[in-house]
Amino acid sequence: MKKDKNEIIEVCQTIEIHKDIIKKVRENTPDESTLNKLADLFKIMGDNTRMKILYALLQVDEMCVCDLSTVLKKTPSAISHQLRILRQADLVKYRKEGKVVYYSLNDEHVKEILDVGFSHITEG
Amino acid sequence: MKKDKNEIIEVCQTIEIHKDIIKKVRENTPDESTLNKLADLFKIMGDNTRMKILYALLQVDEMCVCDLSTVLKKTPSAISHQLRILRQADLVKYRKEGKVVYYSLNDEHVKEILDVGFSHITEG
DNA sequence: ACTATATATGAACAATTATTCAAATATTAA
DNA sequence: TTAATATTTGAATAATTGTTCATATATAGT
Known part of the structure; x- marks a missing residue:
């Protein structure tokens, strides 16, 4: 079992059980970097506070x-840390008015993703 | 700053900066358990291997x-552990045929969620 | 300049988690 | 029964991460 990422791993003794299936998946799956970005997006939404x-x-x-601190019953610091993550992922933007920073x-897409997820939870 | 979850935390000195906004959010946000389930769903999709x-x-x-082990270049054990998580979240189902277990x-909803997320990544 | 307030940030700690390894099941064939 | 194979599982380890605490920054008022 090689650990080199470029080697083909011989996972099972019958090396490739279903060649046609494996071929089809390899040809149609988005590249690694896209899938990583996608996973990162969901990872960010996959936290109670950020949700x-x-x-x-x-x-x-x-x-x-x-406001967020009051509604979520969390310290402003905790909220601010999470807002930073949401900012970096371009999921929220902000504007500053004096001492106060407003987030939106x-x-x-965010709403769409939340809606579809919500359907899965409630209907399914 | 009380830690009791049922207490209203006095987060900032100006206790509730925008009462109307806070009221509106409190009235329209789904209950905690629903939001937790939603976060859990995205948490599960927020992993490179599972994605x-x-x-x-x-x-x-x-x-x-x-097959999955071959395509993802991961050990069958690693794959199996992740499939278990996807199974428990009802995102995949399986059928057994002899020694071989087929997952689907x-x-x-899964496809819909992935599609919307994909749009966010590629368009945005 | 000094004080007060809203937010941000860095370090530390606790908790969660993905992978690996070894071992256990389950099924088929001899 | 014994051997071989596909998959599962439990424990251990390493890495990631959310919150807290203390402190820093930014803005407004006195």
């Missing part, structure tokens, strides 16, 4: 850190 | 552990 932030921002135009959703 | 498994199963009807996607 609550996104759903809160879905209800209103914008919220400041203190950055992307229409 | 590759899902995308592979999206291309063909079904694949056995050995369990839900139409």
Whole structure:
């Protein structure tokens, strides 16, 4: 069992059980970097605090850190850390007004993804 | 700053900066358990290996552990561990034929979620 | 300049988790 | 029964990550 990433691993004794299936999958799967980005997107949404932030921002135009902190019952620091992650992933944007920073959703896709996920949870 | 979950935390000195916004969000956000389930769903999709498994199963009807192991260049054990997580989340189903276990996607929603996420990555 | 407030940030800690390894099942064939 | 193979499983390890705490920055008011 080679560990080199470029080697073909002989996973099972019957090396490739279903050649046609493996061929089809290899030809039609997006490249690794795209799949990694996709996994990263879901990873960011896969956290209770960040999910609550996104759903809160879905209800209103914008919220400041203190609003989110109040609604989620978490410290402003914890909220700020998570907002930073959402910012870096371009899922939220912000504007500054004096001392207060207002955050809002950055992307229409976010709502779509949440909606489909919601259907899976409630219907399925 | 109380830690009791039922207490209202006084996060900032100006306790609730925007009462109307906070009220609206509180009234329209799904309950905690639903949001947790939603975060769990995305958490499961937010892993490189599991994402590759899902995308592979999206291309063909079904694949056995050995097929997945070959395509993803991971040990059957690693694949099996991840399939177990996908099974428990009802994202995949399986059927057994002799020694071989065939896995397939369990839900139409999975494809939808992946598609919307894909749009976000590629278009945005 | 000084104080107060809203937010951000870095380090530390605790908790979660993906992979590996070894061993256990389950099924088929001899 | 014995051997071979596909898959599963439990324990151990290494890596990642969310929160807290202390501190820093930014802005407004006095």
